[in-house]
Amino acid sequence: MNFFYVLNSKSLKQFALIVVVSFFTAWFLYVENIVQIPVFSSKDGPKAVYKGEKGVALTFNIGWGDKNAEPILDILKEEKVNATFFLAGAWAERHPELVSRISKEGHEIGILGYDYVDYSEVKDEKISQDVSKAKTAFEKLKVDNILLARAPTGHFNQSALTITDQYHYTLVHWSIDSKDWTNPGSQQIIKKATSAKKGDIVLLHASDSAKQTVKALPEIIEKLQKKNLKFVTVSEMISNADSKSKEVH
Template sequence: MTFFYTLHAKKTKQFILLISISFFTAILLFTQNSMSIPVFSEKDSPKAVYKGENGIALTFDIGWGDEKAAQIVQTLIRHKAKATFFLSGSWAERHPDLVKKMKEHHFEIGLLGYNYLDYTSMEKEEIRKDLLKAQEVFKKLQIEDIDLVRAPTGHFNQEVLRVAEEMRLTYVHWSINTNDWKNPGTASILSRAKEAKNGDILFMHASDSAKQTNAALPEIIQSTRSVDKLVTVSELIANGKIETKIIP
């Protein structure tokens, strides 16, 4: 009988020890995981929208150039395709007629700052001044309902997102980068675009550096339409689920 109680007590101690080790291991893992959570993943931290639902959005950045933008706009018009253009204020100043044409044909316009600068190397007030200067340009062009913004170089951080939020602008990133500015060939650009599915935002350029984009555009439009309808970014993210990007 004594042997039974001794054995039972030994097993009980082993069980308690095992539970204690598991408990402290769980605490350690939780602590380590909590320490690795990016500070920008907090609930109230501003984030960049990079996906939506109910369609696919074609987006084009224009920071400079005098030739490719007009061709791309005409191709979109010819194919009755929706798109969102992110325009730098300095470019819009030099091409007011084309900006007005975009608006007349119901293309969506977003801000790409005024000068083509890397916002991640700038202070908050400098970023704000650049965006305000761009807004003034569009006001003079009688385009005041701009709610979207993208950093000129595509590089952004929490400072950029906070400025956008304070100015009541939605920062738009992308889920598919066609790399068209590298001019890898129309087949390569189209191949990347064909990865698009419901909710995706495609990133392209209409600056003169993107020499092959317009040639690939008709097939891109056809390909994306076969997957889902083409919409503007605002339509993509309105009244639906959106996905935001956490910036470490």
């Protein structure tokens, strides 16, 4: 009987521990959904935004080529959707007419560096040089009030956050990666992109390497609209300061 009593006490203690742990886990997840937890940042330093609290933001990276940009702009214009385009400075210099069209049609422009530089693998001086060259390129093109930047390869570290912040840019990542650059088929791109929920930033590409994005885009827009999601630019999404970020180690 005593032996049974000891086992039963241990079971009760284990059960109580499980209940307590479960409670705090549920509470943490709840709080995470209502409180903005720093992500892609140090505790006190600049933050890289990957998600907001309102609408859904379609973002397009362009680093090279001119075959896909115009068809994508045509679709966005027809559907009355504004997006955010992250443009490489070198590409922008070669395609000033497309940069002008993107701006005139109400889309937001952010910088994608100047060259294809992995900010997580180069020295601070190289990051600063790349951001500075991009900034100068857009100034020459009369593109004013750029507020956003994105790491050219998507990889960055604390130095990149600090340097882009020194240039008064907010570094923007994403919460939904369509993987369109891998050309997995338009239906796979649609499936990934339309998994977006309120506050998501969707990564797409308008470079020539993403050969199936143009075909996928109309259905992406249609399905997200059916989910009653409003299309916003990244700046519109984060303007209420309710963006989410993540700690960089």
